[in-house]
Amino acid sequence: MDQKPIFIEMSLKSWNAQVKSTNKLLDELSDEALLYEVSPGRNRVIYILGHLIAVHDNLLPLLGFGERLFPSFGEIFITSPDKSSHIFPPVSELRENWKELNSVLSAHFERMSTDEWFSKHAAVSQADFEKDPTRNKLNVLLNRTAHLAYHLGQMILVKGSVKD
Amino acid sequence: MDQKPIFIEMSLKSWNAQVKSTNKLLDELSDEALLYEVSPGRNRVIYILGHLIAVHDNLLPLLGFGERLFPSFGEIFITSPDKSSHIFPPVSELRENWKELNSVLSAHFERMSTDEWFSKHAAVSQADFEKDPTRNKLNVLLNRTAHLAYHLGQMILVKGSVKD
Numbered sequence: 001m002d003q004k005p006i007f008i009e010m011s012l013k014s015w016n017a018q019v020k021s022t023n024k025l026l027d028e029l030s031d032e033a034l035l036y037e038v039s040p041g042r043n044r045v046i047y048i049l050g051h052l053i054a055v056h057d058n059l060l061p062l063l064g065f066g067e068r069l070f071p072s073f074g075e076i077f078i079t080s081p082d083k084s085s086h087i088f089p090p091v092s093e094l095r096e097n098w099k100e101l102n103s104v105l106s107a108h109f110e111r112m113s114t115d116e117w118f119s120k121h122a123a124v125s126q127a128d129f130e131k132d133p134t135r136n137k138l139n140v141l142l143n144r145t146a147h148l149a150y151h152l153g154q155m156i157l158v159k160g161s162v163k164d
Numbered sequence: 165m166d167q168k169p170i171f172i173e174m175s176l177k178s179w180n181a182q183v184k185s186t187n188k189l190l191d192e193l194s195d196e197a198l199l200y201e202v203s204p205g206r207n208r209v210i211y212i213l214g215h216l217i218a219v220h221d222n223l224l225p226l227l228g229f230g231e232r233l234f235p236s237f238g239e240i241f242i243t244s245p246d247k248s249s250h251i252f253p254p255v256s257e258l259r260e261n262w263k264e265l266n267s268v269l270s271a272h273f274e275r276m277s278t279d280e281w282f283s284k285h286a287a288v289s290q291a292d293f294e295k296d297p298t299r300n301k302l303n304v305l306l307n308r309t310a311h312l313a314y315h316l317g318q319m320i321l322v323k324g325s326v327k328d
Contacts, residue, residue, distance in 0.1 A: 006282065007171040010298045014306045039203035039321040118170065134174050142178045142306075149310040150317035157203040157318065 211246035
């Protein structure tokens, strides 16, 4: 059995902790609560959830795991803002997509070798990577962990809302 | 000159990126905007700023750098919720405290050796640390980076508010 270096273990623990907190929040929020804005005039929780799915789905090609599972989501949840003319998938479907994607990503993460974690991700050129070897796959995980925490801090604001 | 291992460099870059984004936001927000709630009935930006100062101030003893700079903040900004009976320091003072603390922490972080980063922090016993060596100082940095991102995601919601 491959013994993971401690910093990879720590990075994965940090990612998993944010995913777990997000799952816990989503379990606590009703489908109706997912339609609330996190603050007046700001994004709705459903948009943020779709955005997280789209951004995490991009990890599949970025980290060399394969094709996106939800290729249409980038246009709806990254390129377009909330309350665009796009029709969103139903809340129940997004909840399932989120879970499915997490388990696919987890399986890939667990299988990765140390050398793979420190290899270049797909969005950086070989020349740029040689100039700055921190632009590796583990760094993408650290950045996406902070990105998830950022949006979790927003989604949690609707919890216990009077409308909920 | 000590060459930092790449994962320490990555962890510090991730921390610095969140601090930089927070500084940028604080520079953009008026003193009045800091008194807004991030969402109706939720914490005000000023409380979150005080909370971040208090939590980061705790890093000084936790990582073995010395005594807290603002020992009274824990009671006001961690133990107590926002809108308690506590009188907050003036906004201008909190802005200065935040900057001062960041530069003190940065100076300590830059000086730390790899062994120090992987040594136990002050809140874990030697026995527990031996059972789980991920409970080290670098792990605290990763956790606080996510904690900062979480609250940054909230504070940014008042940006461009109609009242601002």
